[in-house]
Amino acid sequence: MPSKLSATPARMLALAGLAGLAALLSNALLPVSRRLPWSGFRPTSPVAPPGKVAPPEPPTPAPAPAQPLNTTRPAQPVAVPTPRPRIEAPPPPAVPASPIREISGPEAWKAFQSGQPFLDARRSEDFTVGHVAGAWCAPVWEADLEDRLLTFKASRRPGPEDPIVIYCSGGDCRDSHLLAARLLNEGYFHLLIYRDGFPDWVAAGHPVAKGQP
Amino acid sequence: MTRWLLHARVTLAARVLLGLVFVAAALPKLADPPGFAKAIWGYGLFPAWSLSPLALVLPWLELACGMALCLGFWIRAAALWIGALLLSFCLALGINLARHHPVDCGCFGGSIPKTDAERLADMRWSLARDAALGLLVTHLLWSTRPRAAEPSSPADG
Numbered sequence: 001m002p003s004k005l006s007a008t009p010a011r012m013l014a015l016a017g018l019a020g021l022a023a024l025l026s027n028a029l030l031p032v033s034r035r036l037p038w039s040g041f042r043p044t045s046p047v048a049p050p051g052k053v054a055p056p057e058p059p060t061p062a063p064a065p066a067q068p069l070n071t072t073r074p075a076q077p078v079a080v081p082t083p084r085p086r087i088e089a090p091p092p093p094a095v096p097a098s099p100i101r102e103i104s105g106p107e108a109w110k111a112f113q114s115g116q117p118f119l120d121a122r123r124s125e126d127f128t129v130g131h132v133a134g135a136w137c138a139p140v141w142e143a144d145l146e147d148r149l150l151t152f153k154a155s156r157r158p159g160p161e162d163p164i165v166i167y168c169s170g171g172d173c174r175d176s177h178l179l180a181a182r183l184l185n186e187g188y189f190h191l192l193i194y195r196d197g198f199p200d201w202v203a204a205g206h207p208v209a210k211g212q213p
Numbered sequence: 214m215t216r217w218l219l220h221a222r223v224t225l226a227a228r229v230l231l232g233l234v235f236v237a238a239a240l241p242k243l244a245d246p247p248g249f250a251k252a253i254w255g256y257g258l259f260p261a262w263s264l265s266p267l268a269l270v271l272p273w274l275e276l277a278c279g280m281a282l283c284l285g286f287w288i289r290a291a292a293l294w295i296g297a298l299l300l301s302f303c304l305a306l307g308i309n310l311a312r313h314h315p316v317d318c319g320c321f322g323g324s325i326p327k328t329d330a331e332r333l334a335d336m337r338w339s340l341a342r343d344a345a346l347g348l349l350v351t352h353l354l355w356s357t358r359p360r361a362a363e364p365s366s367p368a369d370g
Contacts, residue, residue: 011290
């Protein structure tokens with residue numbers, strides 16, 4: 001039956017097309033916490049499996065602008081250069097040895113007491129159930145992460161060398177590492193990952209808040 | 214031996230069972246695409262750009278194929294897709310089992326936190342389950358194969 005044989009691939013294509021169309025529609029209609037950016041994720045490149053995210057190297061400082069070489073122009077009478085005022089370059093910020101570092105519960109508590117910002121990398125529904133008091137919701141798998149990070153930056157205005165504490169659920173949760181890798185790409189290089197995460201924070205009896213991000 | 218295997222009721226049962234499994238697998242993923250994207254990322258096999266399209270389209274493809282099998286239309290096309298999906302699931306699980314990399318299956322949506330040993334055990338079970346479902350797909354494809362002797366068959370209707 002040639003018609004039947006040729007119909008099957010066409011029907012397979014139709015099923016795939018139907019699925020793609022439904023995905024387009026549903027992703028537009030779902031609440032923002034359930035949406036995905038079609039363009040994919042930017043946190044790490046390439047994607048590494050959990051447990052294999054290597055600590056990235058700190059970004060090397062940009063080289064000082066060199067004097068432009070003038071090789072094309074013919075030789076001209078050279079005017080005596082007038083001494084220009086020497087501009088003192090500001091000293092480079094103190095970069096920690098490793099831009100991403102894991103910290104323990106007591107270190108996280110100390111950071112909390114000194115007013116350092118906390119970013120919660122878990123899903124927004126987990127954030128609503130409970131989070132470190134004063135933490136910012138930055139769910140690394142949700143479509144509005146960009147907007148949430150922009151809000152955080154606009155409110156706290158963290159400098160590139162200011163410490164930022166990031167946490168998720170502890171254990172083998174890697175969301176905080178993904179968020180740290182993303183922030184590192186954006187030029188922040190004092191990122192502290194609270195290794196044991198929110199369960200440890202709750203167990204230690206530290207301040208917790210609930211409610212919408 | 215194969216006569217009872219190809220009995221209409223056996224074929225119907227296999228088709229509906231396979232369809233129901235895929236509908237049940239699709240629904241939790243449709244409800245939470247970011248959770249499914251995270252599960253796919255956990256396998257460590259896919260580039261970052263592919264995570265969202267996979268997490269968004271795969272559950273709908275599972276649902277469409279599952280519904281087609283349950284309702285009895287485009288059976289061969291749906292069974293071929295499901296066979297391809299099962300093969301890729303088995304490959305993904307097998308590669309991660311071979312490299313002792315425990316992952317959450319993500320087959321039926323999110324799961325509770327587990328130890329590495331529990332995850333590896335679950336992965337073996339999932340692999341066995343997918344292989345069993347693959348047998349159902351083979352049965353469906355065999356029972357609905359085009360036959361020149363029979364001018365019309367309701368199988369791929």
